[in-house]
Amino acid sequence: MKIYLVGGAVRDKLLNRPIKESDYVVVGSTPDELLALGYQQVGSDFPVFLHPETKDEYALARTERKSGQGYTGFICDFTPDVTLEEDLIRRDLTVNAMAEDEGGNIIDPFNGQADLEQKCLRHVSDAFCEDPLRILRVARFAARYHYLGFTIAPETKQLMQEMVAQGEINTLTKERIWLEIEKSLADGAINVFTDVLAEINALPVILPPLANHWSPDYSQEIATLLTRVAGENQLIIAFCLWLKEIQPTEVKTLSERLRLPNAYVDALSLFTTFAPIFTHNQAPVEQVLALFNQADVWRRPERLNLFIETFALLGEEHSALARKLQSAATKTTAIDVQAIIKQGFKGAEIKQQLARAREQAIAGIFE
């Protein structure tokens, strides 16, 4: 048997980028042989194994043919006579269809290296169409390598467009779509990802509310905002900035479309509701209190902090207002309900008095 490093690791090595995971292809072997060598089989559909020590993924060379609509219905052959080239040809992009042997030699039957040099994302063969997820993957790679000057080959873009027109992306599950979006958010150029989807008419299917707002100007604005994002909440912050123009009522549609994690839904609801209100250095007291209540700053201060951190990135004026919001939050959360009770207030009066005290504290900062 022969073992080759394949896919993203070869690509990123040649691009001098850090390698996230190393995947290998094994040619001329069988599941029994790998099991006898101590490899562990993972997944039942495909012959993929984990190395006994490194836990890297080793897959038997395989060919795949699609036999049905959508993401199911693959016929998979992984007999020992499947060649490396047969395995590589079923892959998505030429830059992802290179292999490296144990001696460090690159095997590149589909000219991935030339495409890397030309900074071109090009599909390997018609097999590209067999997996609609590849549409999102290409958008994601276009975004990730945008800073290097990569673009999508016109024929690949055309193919993606045809796949969208044929309704292929409608078969993608919510989980798969969200995973690609999340990866793209992490790569830091979600605007380029969105530009690609818009160009191939996939945006109304993948992100219905955003499709109404997206434009080249908006994309440019987001690109600028994204350069300011840092820190441990980067993904949620980038997410809120990216979708800042959608209506609070559209958040629910989006959340159902993508089955978003709660932390993203909460942050986006807050941001789309309140960020448009707090403009031109204006923050009406009752709206600040409404923000604090919706964020539940009293019990979950981290939610307001996230709003403030995101809001501050919108510009200098916003940043000044964000500082005031922070002071108002400190003052209002310090108000002691016990002191109100000690003053003799009872029942519903306590709540009213507390709200009044909070409003006064906010007014002291903003008026």
Ligand SMILES: Nc1ccn([C@@H]2O[C@H](COP(=O)(O)OP(=O)(O)OP(=O)(O)O)[C@@H](O)[C@H]2O)c(=O)n1
């Ligand atoms: N829908 C897919 C998914 C994967 N692949 C192939 O499987 C390899 C490994 O896939 P994966 O680990 O998902 O992606 P990477 O290319 O390694 O990219 P990333 O850096 O995002 O992990 C890819 O390079 C590509 O050759 C493919 O052809 N079609």
